[in-house]
């Protein structure tokens with residue numbers, strides 16, 4: 001569907017079906033959404049990739065042109081577009097939706113795109129080889145499980161960076177933010193990473209659950225946070 005014909009109500013309909021989608025049908029759901037995903041994110045003023053890219057950029061002190069960036073649950077590839085502008089050149093993407101991977105390929109920025117269901121299959125990346133890992137928008141109760149965070153630490157080089165973002169929805173199902181922070185702390189206590197920076201935006205994404213009840217410009221924003229961790233030096 002072209003940008004000119006897609007409306008905020010179309011986005012609302014997608015988000016309603018996202019909320020109602022059973023876990024085993026999510027891959028097909030993302031396949032179907034892939035072509036319109038980026039346009040819809042723009043309509044919702046989604047800031048996840050911008051927040052992550054800015055946080056990584058302000059804390060990365062190595063050689064950007066040589067660094068390998070692993071984009072976990074990459075979707076259609078918004079993050080590398082931003083990071084390329086910041087001087088990064090090498091990107092590998094992972095996602096379980098072939099539709100999203102096809103869109104990501106169109107950016108021409110990924111050296112490799114790997115179809116993997118994270119949590120069900122091991123992260124297909126050699127241990128200790130990645131300079132920067134980013135997992136943006138995928139830490140949700142029914143998407144990428146917490147066990148994958150441990151794998152992100154394993155594939156990162158000693159002293160490398162891992163950025164994870166999370167929206168804080170008004171209703172915050174099952175106190176998910178608290179659960180996430182406890183999981184982060186467990187890995188910190190085990191010495192797998194330590195937190196180096198956090199950036200919160202009060203305007204992370206517009207609250208799509210209000211579409212139909214408000215005009216787009218009246219949709220309240222949802223808060224979101226990007227967390228940045230560093231793996232220990234050997």
Ligand SMILES: C[S@@+](CC[C@H](N)C(=O)[O-])C[C@H]1O[C@@H](n2cnc3c(N)ncnc32)[C@H](O)[C@@H]1O
Pocket residue numbers: 027030041048049072073074075076077078094095096097100116117118119135136137138142143144145
């Ligand atoms: C909300 S989108 C985020 C995409 C992109 N990172 C962004 O911020 O726009 C979530 C993405 O995670 C992928 N995904 C969800 N669960 C996954 C899993 N267990 N393994 C691999 N990919 C997954 C989906 O296919 C989708 O592309």
